[in-house]
Amino acid sequence: AQTVTQSQPEMSVQEAETVTLSCTYDTSESDYYLFWYKQPPSRQMILVIRQEAYKQQNATENRFSVNFQKAAKSFSLKISDSQLGDAAMYFCAYRSAILGSQGNLIFGKGTKLSVKP
Amino acid sequence: NAGVMQNPRHLVRRRGQEARLRCSPMKGHSHVYWYRQLPEEGLKFMVYLQKENIIDESGMPKERFSAEFPKEGPSILRIQQVVRGDSAAYFCASSLSGGRTYEQFFGPGTRLTVL
Numbered sequence: 099a100q101t102v103t104q105s106q107p108e109m110s111v112q113e114a115e116t117v118t119l120s121c122t123y124d125t126s127e128s129d130y131y132l133f134w135y136k137q138p139p140s141r142q143m144i145l146v147i148r149q150e151a152y153k154q155q156n157a158t159e160n161r162f163s164v165n166f167q168k169a170a171k172s173f174s175l176k177i178s179d180s181q182l183g184d185a186a187m188y189f190c191a192y193r194s195a196i197l198g199s200q201g202n203l204i205f206g207k208g209t210k211l212s213v214k215p
Numbered sequence: 216n217a218g219v220m221q222n223p224r225h226l227v228r229r230r231g232q233e234a235r236l237r238c239s240p241m242k243g244h245s246h247v248y249w250y251r252q253l254p255e256e257g258l259k260f261m262v263y264l265q266k267e268n269i270i271d272e273s274g275m276p277k278e279r280f281s282a283e284f285p286k287e288g289p290s291i292l293r294i295q296q297v298v299r300g301d302s303a304a305y306f307c308a309s310s311l312s313g314g315r316t317y318e319q320f321f322g323p324g325t326r327l328t329v330l
Contacts, residue, residue, distance in 0.1 A: 203248075
């Protein structure tokens with residue numbers, strides 16, 4: 099079975115600085131997707147960034163980028179120029195891309211990010 | 216284009232009562248996933264449904280929980296005889312199709328409190 103581990107329950111960053119959130123996962127599959135979701139106090143789940151395992155190039159979305167290390171099964175999220183609105187819970191998630199898979203997401207326990215003004 | 220809608224947003228029940236949570240997927244979406252988020256935890260998959268079919272219920276507790284997605288109307292997650300341990304946020308996500316290639320869009324969740 100696949101598992102996702104986020105080893106940092108809480109992180110803090112100064113506004114305008116850069117922070118990196120860690121995520122490791124365990125799988126025997128070769129084809130999968132990885133995601134970072136943001137959950138602000140409203141509890142709405144917002145997709146931040148997505149990475150296909152077959153792509154070597156790290157995904158980037160504006161101030162958000164990932165460091166995908168497939169061999170190490172590591173998928174960290176870097177937030178540059180942190181803003182107060184980035185304060186939220188961040189969840190790393192895995193989804194199988196194997197033919198016939200149902201597509202359900204497997205989540206880590208989350209990292210609570212605080213942004214200091 | 217309305218997103219995924221869930222109601223109620225907050226639901227309070229006493230132990231032993233029934234809870235019904237509703238999820239209306241995005242327009243054109245015929246696949247629904249339900250997830251549960253216990254306090255201080257990540258979301259955990261419960262059940263995956265297509266219209267009129269349960270595809271995968273491997274994450275659903277065997278007793279008291281059931282789900283349906285009728286041909287017309289929203290998907291319903293039903294919890295009978297609720298207990299305090301059922302207190303959680305319940306999220307549904309819809310997708311255009313199932314499986315690996317289609318993004319899931321999440322609703323705002325229903326927060327269930329069992330007194």
